[in-house]
Amino acid sequence: MKEAFFYEKLEDNKVKCNLCNHHCIISQDARGICGVRENRDGKLYSLVYGKVIAYHIDPIEKKPLFHFYPGSASYSISTVGCNFRCLHCQNYTISQYPKLYKDIPGEDFTPEDVVKEARAGGCQSISYTYTEPTIFLEFAYDCMVLAHKEGIKNVWVSNGYISESALRFIAPYLDAINVDLKGDDEFYKKICGARVEPVMKNIKLLHELGIWVEVTTLIIPELNDS
Ligand code: SF4
Structure with missing residues (x-):
């Protein structure tokens, strides 16, 4: 905590x-x-500082990033929790866990542990992924600062709903990001419990800040394919 x-x-x-x-x-x-x-x-x-619920070495293309150190490995971590409640979430058992239960599960990691594991696995980057990295920003930030000192890149896989001030705060340590652009505003309201406009603004801002941006849209027939 x-x-x-x-x-x-x-x-x-x-x-x-x-x-x-x-x-x-x-x-x-x-x-x-x-x-x-x-x-x-x-x-x-x-409540999730250092409480890592998932860690794995993934190909960078699984993030998915197709134009950022292609062929490299990325040490990928997450905690429980998410600021969205997408009805189609493939990681709902960890992303929605805190909305159902009071406890915060996870293995104790320090930022040093994360960077050490990334190095040991021959990873060129650390990815903050699986759930939404915004909600574990305090831990991600400490890992990101240390990763840069060790010559390791930082990648976020995000819904792009972070506030502008928080985004500007992490920007010096963020090398690449994949943002999910999920649909129109109606889709965001009905399916995700959010709005599209802040996501669109953040995609533009990320580009202006010189961060490598790739955008993913998951097509769900009849919901966001027209
Ligand atoms: S504003 Fe803060 S507390 Fe509310 S969902 Fe976003 S990160 Fe969580």
Whole structure:
């Protein structure tokens, strides 16, 4: 557990999380939409810092990134939790876990452990993936800073719903990103519990910031194929 970045204190011991575009207002002892950020006595905490639920060496093409160090291996990690609730999520057992259960499962890793494992596996990059890296930004950020010191690149596989301030904060350490552009605004509202406009804005901003961007759209017949 670690005190969260990107929040402000409000009256009545409430806090406002500014990590993603939901900007949740969270009462005492409650959690945000992602289920992994909790208000304890007027302070917001990340419950998933260092709690790695999945780690694996993947080909970079599985992220999928097809034009960023092709043929290389990427050490891939995630924690539980997500700020979306996509009805078709293939990783729902870990992404939606905190919305169903109170505990936060995961193996304890330090950023040093993550970078060491990436090196040992001959990986040219570390990918923050499987769930949504925004919701474990505090841990991802510490790994990313250390990875760059060791000459390892950083990759996010993201829904692109991060707030602008948080995106600018990680940008110096982010080398490449794959953003899921899932459909139109109706699709985002009905299927994902979000909106499309912040995602579109972030794709443009990522490009302006000089980060390598690839965009994926999963076609679901009759929902987003017209
Ligand atoms: S990161 Fe979580 S708590 Fe923060 S605004 Fe997004 S959904 Fe809400």
